[in-house]
Amino acid sequence: MGSVSALEILKSRVADQQARGLTRRLVSVVPSCGRFVSVRGRRCLLMASNDYLGLAAHPRLAQASLEAALACGAGSGASRLISGTLEAHLELERAIARFKHTPAALFFPTGYMTNLGVVSTLAAEGDLIVSDQLNHASLIDACRLSHAEVQVYPHGDVARAEELLSQGPAHGMRLLVSDGVFSMDGDLAPLPALLAAARRQDALLVIDDAHATGVWGATGRGTMEHFGLEPGPEVVMLGTFSKALGGLGGFAAGAPEVIEALVHGARSLLYSTAPPPAQAAVALAALELVDAEPWRRERLHTLSALLRRRLAEAGLVVACESGPIVPMLTGSAQAALELAEGLWQRGVFAPAVRPPTVPEGASRIRLTVTAAHEEQDIEDAAQALILAAREAGL
Ligand SMILES: Cc1ncc(COP(=O)(O)O)c(C=O)c1O
Secondary structure, X not given: OHHHHHHXXXXXXXXXXXXXXXXXXXXXXXXXXXXXXXXXXXEEEEOOOOOOOOOOOOHHHHHHHHHHHHHHOOOOOOEHHHHHOOHHHHHHHHHHHHHHOXXXXXXEOOHHHHHHHHHHHHOOOOOEEEEEOOOOHHHHHHHHHHOOEEEEEOOOOHHHHHHHHHOOOOOOOEEEEEXXXXXXXXXXXXXXHHHHHHHHOOOEEEEEOOOOOOOOOOOOOOHHHHOOOOOOOOEEEEEEOOOOOOOOOEXXXXXXXXXXXXXXXXXXXXXXXXXXXXXXXXXXXXHHHHHHOXXXXXXXXXXXXXXXXXXXXXXXXXXXOOOOEEEEEEEOHHHHHHHHHHHHHOOXXXXXXXOOOOOOOOEEEEEEOOOOOOHHHHHHHHHHHHHHHHHOOO
């Protein structure tokens, strides 16, 4: 009896969400990366992936995965603190630290687990976290998990962030937390001002460069490089291998004291089995490719600029001025669904993004460009969006 009513409760919760136009479906996309995919039986140009450099299908990553699995096995067998730390993890962590110009780094199974582990270890009860309003869900969840006081500042408002930091506990930790590139909007955090504020307020600055690593900065090091900054000991850089780096896994890079604290306290690292050797090998190969194939980043930015130009010529307004994330706001969830359907009918796959992923009234289509695209793909995607937007009355 009890389990029947529990299932009824779950059904009615989902039905509530569906009644608000927020139905969620797991739609199969075949293959998962590259230029073209099959979605609901239609061949579509893929304009929704975070595989910004087009590395997910790179033969060198597949080869690295295969060789590591054949040499070291499919799994790591235990958590990092027991018997799960393999030479592949340590080699990768040295490479991440070199890549991010920090003294030390730590590899996590995913970016989400990185954020949970880092924020909830660095801040605890009695501490203060000051967090951007549009930070990624993983950072929001991490703040909740920490039991610290959390203060949210309006998006990008550094003056308010500093004011909140200045009201922090005299002896506790102050953490200033921001996405480096905001995942749904594509804009960059005002990093120079955030860093200056963190320094003045004796705070640690935690930057999640999930969408910046490999994409921003002359050599793809991320937002610090883009702004001409070097990470000092007060900066903790976070990132993921799941987007521009084409694989899976997250990392934290920073001062040895920070990494040591994470090894002692990050529960998402300590109480989860270590990533398999193949995952670490793929990540290492991807870091090498960022340096070996800089044309990918250049092409990505050239194609991103082309898409924006074509949309602007047609009078369409997008929410961000540069970079591979091109969001077009529709307001209502229903309008976003209609626009996504219009795109799919024209052979372009870019699903609707709706609350709670974005705030109420800020539903959108989020197009993403990758280095795997051809110039003609971008022309086709722009044309499809222009026609679908007209049809939807946007
Ligand atoms: C800003 C940001 N941080 C963290 C994550 C989580 O990374 P991962 O997919 O590796 O768990 C994502 C996306 O998924 C993200 O957009």
